[in-house]
Amino acid sequence: MKKAIKWILWIILGIGLILIPKIFGIYYTNFFVSLAIMAVFSQSINIELGYTRILNFGHAMFFGMGGYGAAQALALIPGMPILGAVLCGMLGGGLLALVLSPLVVRVSGMACAMLHVAFNALFFMLAMKLRPLTGGEDGISGFPIPPFNIPGIISIDMTNPLNFYYFAVAVLGISMWLMWYFTKTPFGQIMIGIRDNPKRVNYLGFKVPESRALVYIVGGSFAGVSGSMYALFQNLFSSDATSGLNSFQPVLMTMVGGIGTFIGPIIGSAFFSVVEELARRYTERVELVMGLTLIIVILFAPMGFMGLYRDLKARWGKAPSLPKI
Amino acid sequence: MDPTTAMYVSQGIHGLAYGMILFLVASGVSLIIGMMHIFNLAHAGFFMLSAYFTYQFVAWTGNFWLALLLAPIATGFCGMLMERFLLRPLRGSGVIGDLILTVGVALCIDALVKVIWGTANKPLSKPPLLQGMVHFAGLDYPYYRLFVIGLAVVVLLIMALLLYKTRIGKIVRAAVSDNDMVNALGINIPLLFTFVFGVGIWLAGVAGAAIAPILSVFPGLALQMGMDAFIVVAVAGFGSLRGAFMVSILFGLMNSYGVQFISQLAPLSMFIFMAIVMIFFPHGFFGESEEE
Numbered sequence: 001m002k003k004a005i006k007w008i009l010w011i012i013l014g015i016g017l018i019l020i021p022k023i024f025g026i027y028y029t030n031f032f033v034s035l036a037i038m039a040v041f042s043q044s045i046n047i048e049l050g051y052t053r054i055l056n057f058g059h060a061m062f063f064g065m066g067g068y069g070a071a072q073a074l075a076l077i078p079g080m081p082i083l084g085a086v087l088c089g090m091l092g093g094g095l096l097a098l099v100l101s102p103l104v105v106r107v108s109g110m111a112c113a114m115l116h117v118a119f120n121a122l123f124f125m126l127a128m129k130l131r132p133l134t135g136g137e138d139g140i141s142g143f144p145i146p147p148f149n150i151p152g153i154i155s156i157d158m159t160n161p162l163n164f165y166y167f168a169v170a171v172l173g174i175s176m177w178l179m180w181y182f183t184k185t186p187f188g189q190i191m192i193g194i195r196d197n198p199k200r201v202n203y204l205g206f207k208v209p210e211s212r213a214l215v216y217i218v219g220g221s222f223a224g225v226s227g228s229m230y231a232l233f234q235n236l237f238s239s240d241a242t243s244g245l246n247s248f249q250p251v252l253m254t255m256v257g258g259i260g261t262f263i264g265p266i267i268g269s270a271f272f273s274v275v276e277e278l279a280r281r282y283t284e285r286v287e288l289v290m291g292l293t294l295i296i297v298i299l300f301a302p303m304g305f306m307g308l309y310r311d312l313k314a315r316w317g318k319a320p321s322l323p324k325i
Numbered sequence: 326m327d328p329t330t331a332m333y334v335s336q337g338i339h340g341l342a343y344g345m346i347l348f349l350v351a352s353g354v355s356l357i358i359g360m361m362h363i364f365n366l367a368h369a370g371f372f373m374l375s376a377y378f379t380y381q382f383v384a385w386t387g388n389f390w391l392a393l394l395l396a397p398i399a400t401g402f403c404g405m406l407m408e409r410f411l412l413r414p415l416r417g418s419g420v421i422g423d424l425i426l427t428v429g430v431a432l433c434i435d436a437l438v439k440v441i442w443g444t445a446n447k448p449l450s451k452p453p454l455l456q457g458m459v460h461f462a463g464l465d466y467p468y469y470r471l472f473v474i475g476l477a478v479v480v481l482l483i484m485a486l487l488l489y490k491t492r493i494g495k496i497v498r499a500a501v502s503d504n505d506m507v508n509a510l511g512i513n514i515p516l517l518f519t520f521v522f523g524v525g526i527w528l529a530g531v532a533g534a535a536i537a538p539i540l541s542v543f544p545g546l547a548l549q550m551g552m553d554a555f556i557v558v559a560v561a562g563f564g565s566l567r568g569a570f571m572v573s574i575l576f577g578l579m580n581s582y583g584v585q586f587i588s589q590l591a592p593l594s595m596f597i598f599m600a601i602v603m604i605f606f607p608h609g610f611f612g613e614s615e616e617e
């Protein structure tokens with residue numbers, strides 16, 4: 001019975017995603033794509049921050065590697081397929097994480113966070129200064145967006161926003177599902193163990209630094225995917241997207257949604273995007289609206305929306321409340 | 326005196342002045358983290374607010390000295406209001422709530438400043454008494470920067486006396502090391518928190534008021550100072566005022582000489598320095614290890 005309900009919900013979600021462009025028109029379809037990109041970006045940080053407690057406050061580096069990877073792959077290699085570009089972005093994010101991992105998995109707590117802030121500042125400066133590679137503040141733009149090609153079977157034009165929407169939903173949906181699957185494997189349990197008590201996990205015979213490194217690389221790779229989708233979506237990737245502020249935003253989204261829960265970052269990024277869109281539309285003071293909204297939300301839900309949900313559920317005696325991180 | 330020496334000395338004075346300002350902000354951050362375990366990301370916002378208050382008071386009264394006295398007090402009062410009505414309801418609900426709340430307050434301050442004073446630079450002239458240069462041993466020193474250094478030293482001495490020679494200072498130091506125990510001994514910890522938060526913000530306010538005539542007042546002031554102050558606190562270690570003082574001076578000098586010699590790398594020098602320190606001293610130079 002419960003399984004049937006679950007399947008029905010999934011089907012409704014699928015149909016809803018297919019119908020979004022038909023119902024809301026192209027403007028809101030694009031809005032939804034950027035929301036989905038932010039959701040994947042936030043989720044990739046949630047895996048590190050919420051599940052494993054790697055305090056990564058420089059996630060925009062990996063986002064940037066993904067964006068530059070995809071944009072440069074399309075600009076430099078003729079005949080690059082679109083999925084290849086996304087893969088390049090994923091590899092870019094993963095590679096940077098691999099390079100940094102020996103260092104960052106051995107420091108914990110605040111040192112890790114500040115180290116990331118420093119690395120992010122370095123990365124941002126490099127992105128600004130290495131103009132031949134990154135285009136600096138102007139960024140890389142105007143690279144060709146190739147059609148989605150399965151040789152001999154199908155070729156879909158990706159410059160059409162409607163087609164791109166379906167492509168983005170597919171790629172981002174699969175990324176989301178992969179990350180969900182990752183947290184549900186036995187390794188996912190080790191991640192949570194490392195978050196709650198790394199000494200004990202070590203004592204049980206698991207290798208804590210190596211496990212943290214793996215989580216770090218997975219998080220970096222999916223940040224790379226979101227970065228490459230962002231580059232494809234905008235047909236532009238500039239150094240702005242790698243600034244420290246862009247690292248902080250997904251952390252905030254994750255925290256507002258509920259850190260350490262899978263649905264939290266999705267709710268958080270949806271909430272942020274909607275509030276920002278409304279503020280932009282009806283007022284001139286986006287910052288003020290965002291700040292006030294954050295204060296009000298956090299006074300009523302100190303652990304984010306999912307924390308509030310769990311607390312309410314716990315009050316009715318059904319589930320334990322969210323662990324404090 | 327030859328120009329090279331003159332350059333060294335004048336850059337040194339610039340560096341010292343900036344280091345002192347940095348210390349005033351960072352000491353507040355450090356106090357609040359050490360005692361309340363709150364990362365006050367709005368701290369630099371208050372610093373900027375105080376600079377705007379100073380501008381406003383000068384515009385109303387024309388008296389810089391009055392502004393220098395009143396603006397930090399007004400800012401500190403705003404900080405106390407924030408602690409009492411926003412942070413106190415969140416106590417005990419974890420780090421995340423505090424973080425998001427302070428970000429929200431920082432955004433609000435940023436936006437309010439733009440609403441009230443606009444985005445344009447607000448120039449503020451130095452008081453007539455402190456304009457010009459001092460001539461000493463064949464060199465020129467800008468008067469105002471010397472005044473800033475002196476002001477910071479005075480504030481520092483007052484703070485040191487307050488912390489180490491009075492009963493309230495003793496309580497504050499005890500609360501930094503274990504606030505639950507102090508609470509159990511019958512000290513009104515919530516009231517103390519409001520007081521310390523106010524003092525921390527007041528320190529940032531003094532820095533903001535003092536820096537207003539050097540830099541013109543503009544909305545981007547908070548971001549730069551906030552980053553620098555947090556780097557100082559991380560490198561020095563949480564809750565260590567002595568460490569914060571030394572690191573601030575070091576960074577101030579590093580900044581001014583860096584601009585002179587390696588201008589390309591100067592904005593990054595602090596980050597590089599911090600990265601190296603964090604790798605070898607994860608708890609900062611003077612910090613105690615965090616409880617896990």
